[in-house]
Amino acid sequence: MKQSRALTYEEATHRIGRIWMLSAAALFLLVPVSVSIFYDAWPPIKLVGEGLLGVAPIFWTVGVIEAFTFIPMLGSGGSYLAFVTGNLTNLKVPCVLNALQAAKIDPGTEKAEAVSTIAVAVSSIVTTLIIALGVILLGSVQPILQSPALAPAFENILPALFGALAVVFVSKAWKIAIAPLVFMTALFIAVPSLAGSVGVLVPVGAALAMGAARILYKKNLL
Amino acid sequence: MKEFSVNSTFLYCVAAIVIAFVLLQSAVFLVRAWKRARALGIEAAALKRIAMSSAVFTIAPAVAILLGVITLSKALGLPLPWLRLSVVGALTYELPAATAAATAAGASLSEQVQDPTVFSAIAWVMTLGIIPGVLYIPFLMKRIQGGLSRLKSRDEAWSAIFMDALFLGMISAFLGMIFKDIRSGLSGWIPVFVMLVSALLLALCGLIMKKFKIKWLEDFALSICMLSSMALSIPITNWLS
Numbered sequence: 491m492k493q494s495r496a497l498t499y500e501e502a503t504h505r506i507g508r509i510w511m512l513s514a515a516a517l518f519l520l521v522p523v524s525v526s527i528f529y530d531a532w533p534p535i536k537l538v539g540e541g542l543l544g545v546a547p548i549f550w551t552v553g554v555i556e557a558f559t560f561i562p563m564l565g566s567g568g569s570y571l572a573f574v575t576g577n578l579t580n581l582k583v584p585c586v587l588n589a590l591q592a593a594k595i596d597p598g599t600e601k602a603e604a605v606s607t608i609a610v611a612v613s614s615i616v617t618t619l620i621i622a623l624g625v626i627l628l629g630s631v632q633p634i635l636q637s638p639a640l641a642p643a644f645e646n647i648l649p650a651l652f653g654a655l656a657v658v659f660v661s662k663a664w665k666i667a668i669a670p671l672v673f674m675t676a677l678f679i680a681v682p683s684l685a686g687s688v689g690v691l692v693p694v695g696a697a698l699a700m701g702a703a704r705i706l707y708k709k710n711l712l
Numbered sequence: 713m714k715e716f717s718v719n720s721t722f723l724y725c726v727a728a729i730v731i732a733f734v735l736l737q738s739a740v741f742l743v744r745a746w747k748r749a750r751a752l753g754i755e756a757a758a759l760k761r762i763a764m765s766s767a768v769f770t771i772a773p774a775v776a777i778l779l780g781v782i783t784l785s786k787a788l789g790l791p792l793p794w795l796r797l798s799v800v801g802a803l804t805y806e807l808p809a810a811t812a813a814a815t816a817a818g819a820s821l822s823e824q825v826q827d828p829t830v831f832s833a834i835a836w837v838m839t840l841g842i843i844p845g846v847l848y849i850p851f852l853m854k855r856i857q858g859g860l861s862r863l864k865s866r867d868e869a870w871s872a873i874f875m876d877a878l879f880l881g882m883i884s885a886f887l888g889m890i891f892k893d894i895r896s897g898l899s900g901w902i903p904v905f906v907m908l909v910s911a912l913l914l915a916l917c918g919l920i921m922k923k924f925k926i927k928w929l930e931d932f933a934l935s936i937c938m939l940s941s942m943a944l945s946i947p948i949t950n951w952l953s
Contacts, residue, residue, distance in 0.1 A: 541837035618734065
C-alpha cells in the first residue's frame with residue numbers, strides 16, 4: 491500500500507499557490523464575461539483580436555521573461571501572490587528587497603522565502619486598502635494628489651526608490667554592478683524612448699550582471 | 713439592454729468581489745508565511761517589524777498607483793481601473809491595453825466611454841493581454857525553483873552571487889533609466905539629483921544607525937529616504953525648472 495506523507499512547506503506552497511493562482515485567473519476572466527452578459531455587449535472577436543494584436547505579442551513575451559526574472563527574487567509564496575496582485579517592479583520586488591535588507595536575511599534561503607511572502611502579502615493588503623480608501627474619498631483626495639505642487643514628488647518616485655536601494659545593493663557587490671550600470675546608463679542616454687520598455691530590459695541587466703559576476707567569480711575576484 | 717454607465721453599481725460589485733478574493737489570498741499567504749517564519753526561529757517581534765516596514769514602504773508607491781486609477785477613470789470610470797490596478801496590472805500595462813482596444817473600436821480614451829460594447833472590448837483586451845502572465849507561473853514555478861535548488865547544492869557561493877547579480881541587474885535597469893533625459897538640459901537632470909539625494913540620505917541613515925545604534929531606523933531607512941527624497945524633489949524641480 492502506498493504510504494501517504496505530509497507535504498513539506500515548499501510542496502504545500504506549490505499546491506496552494508497553484509489553486510489560488512488558477513482560481514484568480516478564472517475570476518479575472520469572469521470580469522469581461524460578466525460585463526458582456528450583463529450589458530448584452532459581446533464585442534466582435536475581430537475587434538478584440540485587433541486590440542490584442544497591439545499589446546499581446548509584447549505582454550505575453552514579457553510575462554515569460556518576468557517569470558524567469560522575478561521568481562528567484564520573490565520566492566515561491568511571494569511569486570504566487572505577487573503575480574496575482576501585480577505592480578512587481580515598482581512595488582513588490584523593491585518591497586521584498588527592503589524586508590530582506592531590514593531583517594538581514596540572505597535571498598534564496600528558507601527564511602527569505604517566508605519573509606518575502608510576508609512582505610508581498612502586507613504590501614498587497616496595504617496597496618488594496620490605500621486604493622480602496624482613495625476611491626471612496628476620491629472627491630477629497632483627487633485635488634491634493636493631482637495638485638501641480640505635488641506633481642514632482644510622484645514623477646520622481648522611481649529615482650527616490652532606486653537611489654536608496656542602489657546604495658544598499660551596489661555597495662554590497664559593486665564589482666558586479668559596474669558592467670550593467672554602465673551599459674544601462676549609456677543605453678538610456680542614447681535611446682531615451684526605451685524607458686517605456688524598462689521591464690524588458692530588466693532581464694538584460696540581470697544577464698549582464700550574471701555574466702560579469704561569473705567572470706569575476708571564476709577569476710577569484712569576488 | 714440594461715442602461716450602461718462606466719460607474720454602475722454592477723461594475724462596483726464585480727470589482728469588489730475580485731478585490732475581496734485577492735485580499736483573502738493575501739491574508740491566507742500572510743498567515744502561512746508567518747507561521748513558517750516562526751517555525752524557522754524568527755521572533756514574532758522581528759516579524760512585526762518586517763510587516764510594519766513593508767507597510768510603510770508601500771505607502772508612496774500605492775498612492776502613485778492610486779494616481780494611475782484616477783488617470784484611467786476619466787475614460788473608463790472608477791470600478792474597472794480600481795479593479796485592474798488592485799490586481800495583476802500596472803499602469804504601464806493597462807493604459808496601452810485600453811488604448812489599443814479603444815483605437816481598434818474607433819474610440820478614444822480622451823473622453824468617457826459610453827458604448828458598452830467598446831467598454832466590454834477594452835475589458836477583454838486588458839484581461840486577455842495580461843492573463844498569460846498569471847497562467848505561466850504555476851507551470852514555470854517548480855522548474856525555476858528546482859533549477860535554483862540544484863544551483864545551490866552544486867555551488868553555494870556562486871548561488872549567493874547569482875542572486876545578488878539578479879537584483880543588481882534589475883536595479884541597474886532602473887538606475888540607467890533615470891539618466892534618460894539628461895541630454896534635454898538641466899531639467900533632465902532632476903531625476904538624477906533626486907536619486908543622488910535618496911542615496912545620500914541612505915548613507916546618512918547608515919552613519920546614524922552605526923553611531924547612535926538606533927535599531928528601528930534599520931527597518932524604516934529605505935522608506936524614510938524614499939519619502940524624503942520625493943518631498944525634496946519638489947524644491948529641486950522648482951529650482952531647476
